[in-house]
Amino acid sequence: MSTQAPAPTRREQILKEAARLFAERGFHGVGVDEIGAAVGISGPGLYRHFAGKEAMLAELLVGISGRLLTGGKRRTAEATEAGDAPAALLDSLIEGHIDFALDDRPLIILHDRELDRLRDTDRKLVRSLQRQYVELWVEVVRQVYPGLTEAEARACVHAVFGLLNSTPHLGRPGALPGREATAALLHRLALGAFGAAHDADGRAHASDALDR
């Protein structure tokens, strides 16, 4: 019960502020002095907690990729155990990803923006986690929409990630009414996209969707 009130440790403070700054101005655009200043200490004091600037980015990226994958696996396991239909699992995955996109905007930005600033070893780890997460989605999508080839399903998943991760581009105050409304809207959009991928697989230009 002592662990439930997060009691933000120094490390976590630093990581949080670093994520915000990296997302705002880019990895190379923010100096260690700024990160230190953001948590009340100055400059090289950070080196008591991290091996270097890059180590912070690595921990952030590994952390988010890992949590996305873990969450996805957990939801898959729960759905399998409960005997849910694949469509319900896909729903659950979408919901989980939306929660992430809405609650951890800076991390979502970093996640596909600053990956190349990592050392080879860290980058490979992050890419592996990301790939597993994508594959998790691809499998579910193909169960829900069996007409899709694997390549199509993967492209759809990437596209829907782009859709769901678009939240940072909405003005900071949020032009949308509230969090719930935004989440519901994104959920509908994602499902609509997947559904459109499914129907009329082969040729089928826009015309058949236009005369709704």
Place this chain on the structure above:
Amino acid sequence: MSTQAPAPTRREQILKEAARLFAERGFHGVGVDEIGAAVGISGPGLYRHFAGKEAMLAELLVGISGRLLTGGKRRTAEATEAGDAPAALLDSLIEGHIDFALDDRPLIILHDRELDRLRDTDRKLVRSLQRQYVELWVEVVRQVYPGLTEAEARACVHAVFGLLNSTPHLGRPGALPGREATAALLHRLALGAFGAAHDADGRAHASDALDR
């Protein structure tokens, strides 16, 4: 007819390579020497063509934002003149954006990634062009789906941009068969997303889409 074979001038060469490098490693991650080397000259020779590194980025971002907006306006004018339905215009806008996303990947990446590295004056100009482009879409979307509020329509447009701009994340060789297939798939996904935003506006959770 001498102008039709582009005859890539030095400036254009530099801009093209700079766009590629900026997209790969970020604005601060690439040095002027690298950009020079990419076009066969070295280092400060670039300053015969540009006022500075930032001027290159500014020209790239203003260029892409301007071309997107111009293309959108042209399509709108054509559709209005031809008396086309709003749905056909939306189709045309989607097609134009997809062409851009598939043909100018580095610029698409820069477009929403490095905007904050510009001087105030340039950044305001780019943002203004981007805003006009979004508003163009929002108007058309609201004509096609009158049930949407303006805020909802704007969120949908941003989300669909995220979807369409996801192409850079697909592996370089392109997991998809060909360009045409990818374009068609993205087109369907975008229309599906818009359509899903429209139907069941209020509450309407995923359930009604699940029992397809």
Place this chain on the structure above:
DNA sequence: CGTCGTGGTTAGTGGTCGTTAACTCGACAC
């Protein structure tokens, strides 16, 4: 044939930035 603009070159400069070194200071163990 001079001269002048264009598009290069190399060397240098000032500033920034990540990282390390050396030191301080309080908390706690024994």
Place this chain on the structure above:
DNA sequence: GTGTCGAGTTAACGACCACTAACCACGACG
């Protein structure tokens, strides 16, 4: 009390980098 350790501090160093200076080649042109 004394020693140790964790967590800061300031100062300095070395690398990098955008940009400038000074110089050069050469084609056009009168």
